[in-house]
Amino acid sequence: MSRRVLPSSQLTIDLARLRHNHQIVRQAAGSVPVAAMVKANGYGLGAAEVSAALAADGCTEFFVAHVGEGIPVRAAVPDAKIHVLNGAMPGTEPDLIAHNLVPVLNSLEQIDLWRTSASGAGRPLGATVHFDTGMSRLGLAADETAELLNDPARLDGLAVGHVMSHLASADVAGSNQPAGQLELFAPIRARFPNATASLANSAGIFLGSAYHFDMGRPGIALYGGTPLTDGSNPMAQVVTLEAPIVQVRNVAPGEHIGYGATHTMDRAGKVATVALGYADGFLRSSSGRGTGYVGGHAIPIIGRVSMDLITLDVSDVPEEALWLGAPVELIGDQAPIDDVASRAGSIANELLTDLGTRYQRVYVNE
């Protein structure tokens, strides 16, 4: 076995697996295309790289949250349609227009703001309209929806190409909320016969064709998180996160490990300290609850996750698998993102979007 040595932590992003996931989601979406969520820097994996890979795989529409996120995506996919979920915020209109970004209009106030921009531009401006159907977060509320449907002239001057809503509980097994949202959205959607429509996020796509309308909007499934609620996962792991061993020490029974002495050794053993911490986005709530892998051996995280370091029990690992700079897998095929997140009391979305900036980032299979 060659002794692979990492000078610092490494994040490997497998673009072939990303494209594989794209195809699985497309298949689940049946006859309709899917638009990729690439907000939050492509779920932490690099919005430009992810967008370009998906565009090369046939994806033609993308969603970001902020105008500032849309600009680098536009550079990566010059011909794609890019929606901005936060919509037209005061002061962002020039950038929306300059970079050909389509705001998702979430309220009558945003509709009016964008109409004013269209009037100033002297031409119809593209728009997506978001209707809330039970999430109570973004999108026209019931009262505003009624007002708009009674006064469609409020959209004059805008080219509404897409209407959407968002499912709150598609990932909650047995929830009746998706069906309720579907029932509310269908008649609204019918009022926009010239626009395409979408409702389903990753989990929603797998709820079946009733939820597909004209487009799916997958996010986490593309990046390897499961869209299913039965505990299985048809997606490939896209991310591998490895951190080097900085030190291995012998510890005696009764010795304490880490801040607050939260872990005490119950036998003589060995502890490995690895160069990765919560400042790298590895959630502190993983303290004493996670597992790493070195040379194929599972090694439990013991003690608190600290800012730049974690400590793992390597008592049962042979000496020859431990060396200065040896890579420890914290996320990957042995430690899928859903499992790592769940052990920290969170979800894969937070795990990925918290990934920090101190890694060496490596893209493979471009």
Next chain:
Amino acid sequence: MSRRVLPSSQLTIDLARLRHNHQIVRQAAGSVPVAAMVKANGYGLGAAEVSAALAADGCTEFFVAHVGEGIPVRAAVPDAKIHVLNGAMPGTEPDLIAHNLVPVLNSLEQIDLWRTSASGAGRPLGATVHFDTGMSRLGLAADETAELLNDPARLDGLAVGHVMSHLASADVAGSNQPAGQLELFAPIRARFPNATASLANSAGIFLGSAYHFDMGRPGIALYGGTPLTDGSNPMAQVVTLEAPIVQVRNVAPGEHIGYGATHTMDRAGKVATVALGYADGFLRSSSGRGTGYVGGHAIPIIGRVSMDLITLDVSDVPEEALWLGAPVELIGDQAPIDDVASRAGSIANELLTDLGTRYQRVYVNE
């Protein structure tokens, strides 16, 4: 009242308050100087900006975790001494030498590696040696410490300018662990009469002069987190985090808010959606537990923190304090970092180092 409008979230870093905290810590450290922890990008606030501000305020030594972090700090403070906590990792020696960074040697293996570098360089290389005294994370373990003290020639060729250890429980009220670590460190330190020595982090400095040796090593206290265990905080808040309102909606009793419908309105009211989420480092564990402030009104976070958005109950806030783009304070004088972190089940260190990259960053009082 002028209607201040934010197009996107804004992180304001007050460098006068940073310098104020530096002076408070210096005062607590009495006659010895302090070295600033600027690892993890200066606790998320910008290592270059923070280092330059502290150097201008008299700070001459700095600590980072990784070699890669030392390089921009070197550019910001050309004359300072910069220690690298992870020490000499295989492959990083050329950068350590080129940028005049001092590795903190944590093991006999790292000592041997750095000696080899010194031999190759043909001159003594600067080094800090870290002895573990109960943290069991980084630093020579008891067996390695004994071995080194019995064979000091192992350090030949190295210019050991500093020796250190690290307190595991200085922030745990009533812990007897610091006193035990002090007792172990004092005789080790005595074996290096030509080196300076340090033991105390922020909380350790406030434990009293026995812990001061020749230098304090404050981190979180500089950035506004309390170094005290009695619930009080003598430090100034350095960071203000504000996010704009994207939408305000009317909600009826019984309406659900956000993913998983975890919050249900018990009365008619209003919900504000704000452009900030866990992708911005605002921990998802704040779901349903945090508080924001708009126009001086406290507004509880309701429902789940999502990737790019949070929802807050603004039912009791007058209409005139709510507008598209209105700034909501999530961290600041009204929401100190320790309180915000504690509500999320975490600590200020994680809150700051998780701060994302989508903010407009503004430095004031440079």
